[in-house]
Amino acid sequence: xxxxxxxxxxxxxxxxxxxxxxxxxxxxxxxxxxxxxxxxxxxxxxxxxxxxxxxxxxxxxxxxxxxxxxxxxxxxxxxxxxxxxxxxxxxxxxxxxxxxxxxxxxxxxxxxxxxxxxxxxxxxxxxxxxxxxxxxxxxxxxxxxxxxxxxxxxxxxxxxxxxxxxxxxxxxxxxxxxxxxxxxxxxxxxxxxxxxxxxxxxxxxxxxxxxxxxxxxxxxxxxxxxxxxxxxxxxxxxxxxxxxxxxxxxxxxxxxxxxxxxxxxxxxxxxxxxxxxxxxxxxxxxxxxxxxxxxxxxxxxxxxxxxxxxxxxxxxxxxxxxxxxxxxxxxxxxxxxxxxxxxxxxxxxxxxxxxxxxxxxxxxxxxxx
DNA sequence: CATCCGTGGCT
DNA sequence: TAGCCAAGGAT
Numbered sequence: 348x349x350x351x352x353x354x355x356x357x358x359x360x361x362x363x364x365x366x367x368x369x370x371x372x373x374x375x376x377x378x379x380x381x382x383x384x385x386x387x388x389x390x391x392x393x394x395x396x397x398x399x400x401x402x403x404x405x406x407x408x409x410x411x412x413x414x415x416x417x418x419x420x421x422x423x424x425x426x427x428x429x430x431x432x433x434x435x436x437x438x439x440x441x442x443x444x445x446x447x448x449x450x451x452x453x454x455x456x457x458x459x460x461x462x463x464x465x466x467x468x469x470x471x472x473x474x475x476x477x478x479x480x481x482x483x484x485x486x487x488x489x490x491x492x493x494x495x496x497x498x499x500x501x502x503x504x505x506x507x508x509x510x511x512x513x514x515x516x517x518x519x520x521x522x523x524x525x526x527x528x529x530x531x532x533x534x535x536x537x538x539x540x541x542x543x544x545x546x547x548x549x550x551x552x553x554x555x556x557x558x559x560x561x562x563x564x565x566x567x568x569x570x571x572x573x574x575x576x577x578x579x580x581x582x583x584x585x586x587x588x589x590x591x592x593x594x595x596x597x598x599x600x601x602x603x604x605x606x607x608x609x610x611x612x613x614x615x616x617x618x619x620x621x622x623x624x625x626x627x628x629x630x631x632x633x634x635x636x637x638x639x640x641x642x643x644x645x646x647x648x649x650x651x652x653x654x655x656x657x658x659x660x661x662x663x664x665x666x667x668x669x670x671x672x673x674x675x676x677x678x679x680x681x682x683x684x685x686x687x688x689x690x691x692x693x694x695x696x697x698x699x700x701x702x703x704x705x706x707x708x709x710x711x712x713x714x715x716x
Numbered sequence: 717c718a719t720c721c722g723t724g725g726c727t
Numbered sequence: 728t729a730g731c732c733a734a735g736g737a738t
Binding site: 396400434435510511512513549607608653654693694 | 718719720721725726727
Binding site: 395494535 | 730733
């Protein structure tokens with residue numbers, strides 16, 4: 348027992364314990380089978396704010412479709428968006444495709460193994476750069492993600508707010524002095540794996556943690572109180588109304604070409620203004636944006652959906668055009684129900700699709716009888 | 717630096 | 728249910 352007056356001895360980070368835990372316990376995930384830079388890169392982009400179980404099937408389909416950067420660079424936009432549909436954060440795939448194009452143009456199709464060059468590619472921030480460079484090129488750069496922030500906050504017994512950018516930088520500097528030059532990728536993955544499997548947000552399994560003996564949160568009984576994360580304000584709820592405009596068995600869809608949900612196809616309509624009825628909102632948006640007048644029929648679906656910073660309630664009405672049809676083009680098309688199924692759609696539209704197709708089918712039957 | 721960007725699972 | 732969380736980056 349050391350006297351209380353002694354200065355706290357500097358703890359040695361339990362590197363060997365961590366790495367042997369990793370060697371024993373690592374999960375056999377698809378992107379860990381063969382660590383080419385492209386596979387690592389794609390997996391890291393998909394895993395941003397997204398669960399491993401969600402990513403696995405997307406990753407396997409994606410690598411079959413685009414086994415090298417050049418294949419992604421050359422692919423048609425709808426093909427790319429369809430491969431990403433449902434994963435969310437669609438700017439990620441746009442950045443990745445732009446980056447793939449740059450890799451083809453500037454590096455002969457080979458992912459650059461130099462951190463300074465790699466990090467200039469769109470979508471390659473500090474985390475992705477460190478992850479790809481350490482795992483596939485053995486550069487000793489700490490990859491600090493949400494798992495690592497939690498593990499290290501507990502290990503250090505730190506009450507600092509992990510949502511702040513400065514805290515991420517601090518953890519990165521701390522780990523830069525610990526990461527072993529021989530196994531930088533394993534070190535990074537081990538810390539993340541530890542956060543995912545053992546040092547979990549709720550009910551951490553300290554009995555199986557290789558850092559437990561050195562963990563300050565555990566010693567102080569603060570495990571469940573750390574890490575500290577400042578709270579975000581609750582997302583607002585908004586009302587949206589859209590129209591399924593049908594003509595000769597086909598359905599009108601438009602493609603979002605900027606900002607939110609960029610590149611996905613949706614039904615025309617939009618957000619209700621204050622005091623506006625759903626039908627008025629649909630008529631207004633279709634006049635403003637498509638220059639078309641509609642006759643609105645019955646409501647065929649009502650879906651709720653939570654986006655990252657707001658929730659929507661979306662009402663879907665059947666409608667038919669009353670004025671000459673707008674010219675179709677790159678961002679406006681008439682599609683059959685089957686084509687509609689195959690287009691990349693935002694979550695709320697996808698969610699409403701069964702009710703819509705069922706409603707249209709039922710109405711066809713009534714018309715026949 | 718704070719905010720914006722999707723989605724699904726869990727409590 | 729409503730809130731929280733998950734291998735972040737761009738602006």
